Amino acid sequence: MKRLLGSLVLLLCVFGWFNPQGEAEEFKAPYPGKGVVTVKGDWRFHTGDDLAWKDPKLDDTTPAAGWEAITADDTWGAQTHPGYTGFAWYRRAIEMDGVKGPISIAMPPVDDVYELYWNGEKIGGDGSLPPHAHWHLRNYADVYSLPKPDAEGRLKGVLAVRVWKSMLSSQDASDGGGLNGPPTIGDSKLLEDRLKLADVKYEQARLIPVVLFVFFAVIGSFSLALWAINRSRRLNLWLGVFLLCSACAITAAFPALQRSADFAWAQLKTQLVGAGTDIGVWMLVVTLFGLDRERLWRRTTAIFVAVYLISNAVDVATISMWASGRPVLQVIDGVTTAIYSVVPLYLFVLVAAGLRRRRDLGLLPMALACVALEAYNLVSGALGQFKRFTHIDFPALIAGAAIHLGPYHVTLKTQLEIAVLVVMVWTVVRQQALERRQQAALLAEVKSAREVQQVLVPESVAPVEGFAISSLYWPAEEVGGDMFQVLPGDAGDVLIVLADVSGKGLKAAMTVSLIVGTVRTLADYTMDPVEILNGLNRRLIGRTSGGFATCVVLHVSATGEVAMANAGHLAPFLNGEEMSVEGSLPLGLIPGAEFEAVRFQLQQDDEITLYTDGVLEAQNAKDEMYGFERTAELMRGRPSVRTIAEAAKSFGQSDDISVVKLVRVAADDTRERMSVDLKTVDMGMGESAAV
Known part of the structure; x- marks a missing residue:
């Protein structure tokens, strides 16, 4: 039996049916005409690098040469060399008879860089080899022309692939x-057409992501434009960032971009876009749920964004240094990848905190959509990392979840992106509609308060003889905190009251209304400035919520006798010079405050000019105050009330400006006896009225 088996093995070896060394046979095929033929079978394979291996005369069949036989149907890592990196060579003898036209070879995708040789001469390749290596994110099949056959129409040579x-x-x-598949040889035009057809089918299958890219880009740009118009709408900012980054991420599926994408630059773009998408979602959730109003969440989010x-x-x-092959880079890559793969879990914390803080069911779809997409990205990223150890091919696992609509292919991620786009846009539009309604209600209240205040501030006053x-x-906001009243008496006298309430907005306006009502009531019984201040102080105690009001009251008789009392207000100017006034407390601070009257003759x-601190506190771009010195210099020229206000406003108005000037004139004086200049702010649209 031993002799019989030995004879059988020898017979098989003689006829070439048994190859104890695993030798790759020469590939022979007839000319396919207008067709193609696949180079099937085993190839000679050797790890390492030696340019002498491109020589067609090299003996690659002896065991001592170190060559082995593997197939080109799959990578070397899937066959005999799992995890191997560096250089390796493929060799195959090819012979084709009866060649009658131009002939080419279509190389399959090669991982990562390769050079193609025919009989020792380089005829093609992809990428650059070390020491200055660079390679594409994804290799594609390529077609290279083979040399012309000999006079008898025979093409014979050795094809060597340096990888x-x-x-x-x-x-x-x-x-x-x-190699990721066997090469094919045949008619040059047919091979080119087959590659183009494959690209067309690939692009057609991804038509829906292209449409989605357009929607993301257009809506994202529109959202950023809305934010640029109104910087207070941060929802538009973060929605725009998320959508535009998502649009950039979708472009990674475009064949034309993949074919030309350098690995390092593609990795930079992928991670920048991924970071923008994740941070955009975080900030969108933070803003939507109002977490940005809390210091804790602002700081925590800033820390996570920084990490x-x-x-x-x-x-x-x-x-970017990967081509150097230093093992320490693999350690750094593993650590940093683990960090940025785990950090996005923060989104789940934000959503939970947001739903707890703001129990609005209208925001629930947005929260669930964000969580679903982020969960997909996390699972995809986590299973995609270290898959040479886990042996889990996540894309293959979820391939069954894709939807096929004829030639179109909609992946699970694309389905989630479509859902997120719809839900996000709906939620942001709904939220902004709610904000507009709330703002409209607030503006209506402000408008009502302003109308009340305009009634209380006199638009016209009867002239006073003499x-x-x-x-x-001129208020600084829609509703101001200044007030003045000019009340003529029955004996040709006049009462002037000027007050400045602390704070701004509706709160100050309500205090102004209280002061006006009190002044008008008290004026029916007394024109004495001290009594009026006492009455105002009693009325304001406990009604200013910790605030106060400064006030100056003048009573001028028909003969020019003036009685003036001051409650913490700025001293008036008499004939361009600041008057000396005794200090006193503002109104509304303590009960029983005492006020003194100052008497003089006009x-x-x-x-005499009365004014509020809106003049002094005008502030320019350098944070300089208009101040007492500029005011005193301005007043020496005895300017009109409009000149005073315009000087402060041009410097930089930051508070309400009120100015009242009284001049004693002769009976035959032609100057205007009573003028009122009011300006109001039309809900943030600018000055709307001047009387």
Whole structure:
């Protein structure tokens, strides 16, 4: 039996039916005419690198040469060399008879870089080999022309493929490297057409992502434009960031971009876009649920954003040096990848905190959509990392979840992105509609308060014989905190009250209304400035919520005798010079506050000017105050009330400006006896009225 088996083995070896060394046979095929033929069978394979291996005369059949036989149907990592990186060579003798036209070879995708040789001469390749290696994110099949056949129409030679595989990253499996399929040989035009048809089918299958890209880009740009118009609408900002980054992420599926995408630059773009998408979702949730109003969540989110960006930046820097092959880079890549893969879990914390803080069922679809998409990204990223150890092919696992609509292919991620787009846009539009309704209600209240205040601030006052009185009121906001009243008496006298309430807005306006009502009531019984201040102080105690009001009251008789009392207000100017006034407390601070009257005589053409601190506190772009010195210099020229207000406003108005000027005039004086200058702010649209 031993002799019989030995004879049988010898017979098989003689006829070439048994190959104890695993030798690759020469590939022979007839000319396919207008067709193609696939180079099937085993190839000679050798790890390492030696340019002498491109020589067609090289003996690659003896065991001592170190060559082995593997198929080109799959990578070397899936066959005999799992996890191997670096250089390796493929060789195959090819013979084709009866060639009658141009002939080419279509090479399959090769992982990562390769050079193609025919009989020792380089005829093609993809990428650049070390020491200055660079390779594409994804290799595609390519067509290269083969030399012309001899006079008898026979094409014979040795095809050698020099391959370099970069060291494995955390996302690489151990089954990569080298050829991903056997080459095909045939008519040049047919091979080119087949590649173009494959690209067309690939692009057609991804038509829906292209449409989705357009929607993301258009809506994202529109959202950012709305934010640029109104910077207070941060929802538009973060929605725009998320949608535009998502649009950029979709472009990774475009064949034309993949074909030309350098690995390092593609990795930079992928991680920048991924960071923008994740941070955009975080900030969208933070803003939508109002977490940005809480210091704790602002700080926590800032910390997570910083950690996320730093880990991505370090990983990108590591990938940029990947061609060097240093093992320490694999360690850094593993650590940084683990960090930026886990940090996005923060979104779940934000959603939980947001739903707890703001129990609005209308926000629930948005929260669930964000969680679903982020869960997909996390699972995809986690299972995609270290898959050479876990042996889990996540894309293959979810391939069954894709929807096929004729030639179109809608992946699970695309389905989630469509759902998120619809829900996000609906939620943001709904939220902004609610904000507009709330703002409209608030503006209606402000408008009502402003109308009340305009009634209380006199738009017209009857002239007082013997006096020229001019007044001005320019609020800094829709509703101001200044007030003045000019109340003529029955004996040709006049009562002037000027007050400035602390604070701004509706609260100050309500206090102004209280002061006006009190002044008008008290004026029916007394024109004494001290009694009026006492009455105002009693009325304001306990009604200013910790605030106060400064006030100055003047009573001027028909003969020019003036009685003036001051409650913490700025001293008036008499004939361009600041008057000396005793200090006193503002109104509304303590009960029983005492006020003193100052008496003096106004001669003909004497003038007295009252004003509020909106003049002094005008502030320019350098944070300089208009101040006392500029005010005093301005007043020396005895300017009109409009000149005073315009000087402060041009410097930089920051508070309400009120100015009242009284001049004692002769009976035959022609100047205007009573003028009122009011300006109001039309709900943020600018000055709307001047009387």
